[in-house]
Amino acid sequence: MSSDPQKTSANFPAFEFKSGVITVPVLNVLSTDINVISHQLREKINQAPEFFKNSSLLIDLQALDDQELNLAALVDTIRNAEMVPIGIRGATAEQKHAAKDLMLPVMSAQRSTPAAPVEPAAKTITAPVVNDESASDKATTSIVGNTVIRQPVRSGQRIYVKGDLTIIAQVSAGAEIMAEGSIHVYGTLRGRALAGVQGDEGAGIFCSDLQAELVSIAGNYRISEDIDDAVRHAPVHIYLDKQALLINKI
16 A cells, blocks of 8 residues: 655655764864875874775865965865865865855855964864754754762763853763863763863863864864873863963873
């Protein structure tokens, strides 16, 4: 017996829109030299292949101001590095037109005069939090205000709070904890911890035992391979000082 498609569509929704929060790396492009970008991007990815492989990536062109850029070549470079560009921001009118030809969404960003770069061109990648209207909230807990969690955070869980986050337990590998304020973990910190995700450079991360895959404050991050052995398996305070991410024993 065949069913009536119109009746089915009227009575049974085929989809729903939900607001979610996910972390997306941002590639801040500081050079128009595609060869230099390609070389330095591969160097960065080789430091933590599993972290970057098949990761979505937002391209930020704001620092280029009005310099000409071969956007198609840049997108090819990113895809060849096994990352997935999902859009651009801070673009000129010409770059926005090129993005549309490449089927890339153009996201809004206030253009401003960039500060002098402190790292080699095209090497900076930051990880802010963006809204994803299609993201499933199955593994995400979104909490408003200062929050205390007393049970372990398991692999695959993602926790986001709009204030400070205190966890009186361990954070497992594969878990992700995010806070607009500071993060305190009274236990082993594995997985990823991102504090000041809306740009609060005064936020910090405190933990009793540092074994994290990634730590980040206001988009400035370090992956496990960049963390000094002297501070591993130790109680630490992680904070920003003039855009430098510092990790000190407590």
